[in-house]
Amino acid sequence: MILTLTSITPLAAQGTLGSEQPHLSCTFTDSEGRAVDGNALSAGDYTVSFTLSGMQSFAVMQYTMSYDANVLTVNGHSDLLSDSLPDQLRGLGATGVLVQNGTINFGFITRVDQTATTTAIDAAGQLLLKLQVTVTTEAPVDFAKIVTLDTDPNQTFIEADYADYADYGTADQDCYALVNAFDGYNATLYLMKADLSPATGHAVTGRVLALANTNGDLAGDTFTVRNCDVVIADEVVATTNNDGCFTIPSLPAGEYTATLRYAYGYDRTVTFTVADSDLNLGDLGMVVCNFSKDNYINAADYAIYYSSANAKQGAANYNEDCDFNHDGYVNATDYAIYYAFSNCNLSKLSY
Structure with missing residues (x-):
């Protein structure tokens, strides 16, 4: 362990080790103070805030991590735990941050006496440290892929309470670790x-x-639109599966306009607002017989449908894109979908 302790009086085992769930996480702000996603950091300056939750107190804490110096520059640090809450942290005896040779190390040690064996922190989320960094590549990078925590418990660990140890410092110590x-x-x-x-x-x-x-009636659960792209700001953010379902994994709070874009459909837009929880947009209907990809369902579209009419899956003329309910047959059920839009001017259709 890089941090060292001296003059520790052995204490009876009575601490909290193993009963809590420490969780370190990071948040990111850009040079304008705006919150940004650490999964996609473009070239620029950022402040990275390291916050620990899930613990009410600790005795010793250390985190060690390496970073890709070809992509990331560490410029400095601020708001070290000992500086941010001096009144609350009177028991804190030593702190430190070391950045060198592509490694970041920071840690905290509780001052040992007969009245205090831990340093109290906010279990809901305690800011430990802010790092000022620069991302040097234009292409967006994931912070977790250019910074790697050391899983060696000699390097990254939390010891909950000196009272957990009757023989502190004599051998490897029970502790929280990443493994x-x-x-x-x-x-x-x-x-x-x-x-x-x-x-x-x-x-x-x-x-x-x-x-x-x-x-605007939906054809039914079996009439799923497969391989339909969901596009936001010219970027494909999701694609429907065989069940017609899509998932956009993570969108920050805000208003969005998405385009549903299917190779044989009439594109439609959907506007929605992400607030403070996951969002299910439900079932979204789409015209699926616009084979010519224009504003009309006309002879050009009918020619494509007709070439597969009455075909069975496996036949040379079977076109799965005309089998709207995916039952292996292009038959009257599918024709009813086409016929409902025959000669329709789609630009006048209200989605």
């Missing part, structure tokens, strides 16, 4: 968590189904 076993470490390890670039948004889900008619 529950480590080669050559002869003590009990309790798992803690760390996420250096947690998702900052919420999942958005939905299902795309074929429209049955110009009234």
Whole structure:
């Protein structure tokens, strides 16, 4: 361990080790003070805030991590735990931050006496440190992929309470670590968590189904629209599966306009707002017989449908894109979908 302790009086085992769930996470702000997603940092200056939750107090804490110096520059630090809450942290005896040779190390040690064996922190979320960094590559990078925590419990660990140890400093110590076993470490390890670039948004889900008619009725659960792209700001953020379902994994809070874009459909836009939880857009209807990809369902579209009429899956003329309910037959059920939009001017259709 890089941090060292001296003059520790052995104490009876009575601490909290193993009963809490320490969790280190990071948040990011850009040079303008705006919150940004640590999963996609473009070239620029950022402040990275390291916050620990899930613990009410600790005796000793240390985090060690390496970073890719070809992509990231560490410029300095601020708001070290000992500086941010001096009144609350009177028991804190030593702190330190070391950045060198592509490694970041920071830690805290509680001052030992007969009245205090821990330093109290906010279990709901305690800011430990802010790092000022620069990302030097234009292409967006994930902070968690250019910064790697050391899983060696000699380097990254939390010791909950000096009262847990009758023989502190004589051998490997029971502690919280990022692994529950480590080669050559002869003590009990309790798992803690760390996420250096947690998702900052919420999942958005939905299902795309074929429209049955110009009234906006859905054709039914089997009429799923497969391989339909969901596009936001010219970027494909999700694609429907065989069930017609899509998931946008993480969107920050805000208003969005998405385009549903299907190779044989009439594109439609959907506007929605992400607030403070995941969002399900429900079932979204779409015209699926616009084979010519224009504003009309006309002879050009009928020619494509007709070439597969009455075909069975496996036949040379079977076109799965005309089998709207995916039952292996292009028959009257599918024709009813086409016929409902025959000669329709789609630009006048209200989605």
